Amino acid sequence: MNSDVDGRTLLEQPWDVVIVATGGTPAPPRIPGAGLVHDTWDVLAGARRLQGRVMVYDDHGGNQALDAVEALVRGGSTVEVVTPERMLSPDAGSLTASGYFSSFAENGVAVTVLRRMRAVARTPEGLEVEPGVDGSGFREHRAFDAVVAEMGTDPVQELYDEVRDSSTNLGAVDFAELLSRKPSR
Structure with a gap:
C-alpha cells in the first residue's frame, strides 16, 4: 500500500x-512527430501552459479533451479541437456535453470532425499538422503553435x-x- x-x-x-x-500513463499518438505533441494530462495538471493557436486532437471520445480545451481557453489560447469521429466526444454525456459546447461557442473554439492526425513536424511557422480522412488519400497541412492529444491510457x-x-x-x-x-x- x-x-x-x-x-x-x-x-x-x-x-x-x-x-x-x-x-497507466497517457497514450501517445503513434505517428511521425509524436514527440512534439503534448498530452492532456500535462495541460490539466498545469505542467504545460501553452499559448497561441493550439490544436487539441481527441482520439478518445470522452471528457478529457474537452476539459483540456477549456483549460487552454482559460489560459488565453485560441483552440481548435479535431477528431477522427463523425461527432465530437461521443462518450461524453449529452447534458455534460451541452455545457462544453456552449463554452466552446462563447470562446470561439473551432471544431473539425472526420480528420485523423497523421503526422506533426516542426517548421519555421510552428508545428505543421497533417490531418487526413480515414479511407481516403486526402491530406491537408495546418499550422499551430502547439498540439495536444488525448489518445486514452496505456497500462x-x-x-x-x-x-x-x-x-x-x-x-x-x-x-x-x-x-x-x-x-x-
Missing part, C-alpha cells in the same frame, strides 16, 4: 492474494508481466470467485 514493489518481492512473500493495480504493465507466469491464475481473474472470496485457481 502506497509503496514501490518489484516482482522479486511479490514472489518471495507468502501472500494469500496479490492484486496488481499499477495504473503500466511491467510488474504484471514479471509476475504473471508465476501466479496460480496466470493473470486471469475469475470475478465470481473473487467476489465470493473463493481462492483463485
Whole structure:
C-alpha cells in the first residue's frame, strides 16, 4: 500500500492474494512527430501552459479533451479541437456535453470532425499538422503553435508481466470467485 514493489518481492512473500493495480500513463499518438505533441494530462495538471493557436486532437471520445480545451481557453489560447469521429466526444454525456459546447461557442473554439492526425513536424511557422480522412488519400497541412492529444491510457504493465507466469491464475481473474472470496485457481 502506497509503496514501490518489484516482482522479486511479490514472489518471495507468502501472500494469500496479490492484486496488481499499477495504473497507466497517457497514450501517445503513434505517428511521425509524436514527440512534439503534448498530452492532456500535462495541460490539466498545469505542467504545460501553452499559448497561441493550439490544436487539441481527441482520439478518445470522452471528457478529457474537452476539459483540456477549456483549460487552454482559460489560459488565453485560441483552440481548435479535431477528431477522427463523425461527432465530437461521443462518450461524453449529452447534458455534460451541452455545457462544453456552449463554452466552446462563447470562446470561439473551432471544431473539425472526420480528420485523423497523421503526422506533426516542426517548421519555421510552428508545428505543421497533417490531418487526413480515414479511407481516403486526402491530406491537408495546418499550422499551430502547439498540439495536444488525448489518445486514452496505456497500462503500466511491467510488474504484471514479471509476475504473471508465476501466479496460480496466470493473470486471469475469475470475478465470481473473487467476489465470493473463493481462492483463485
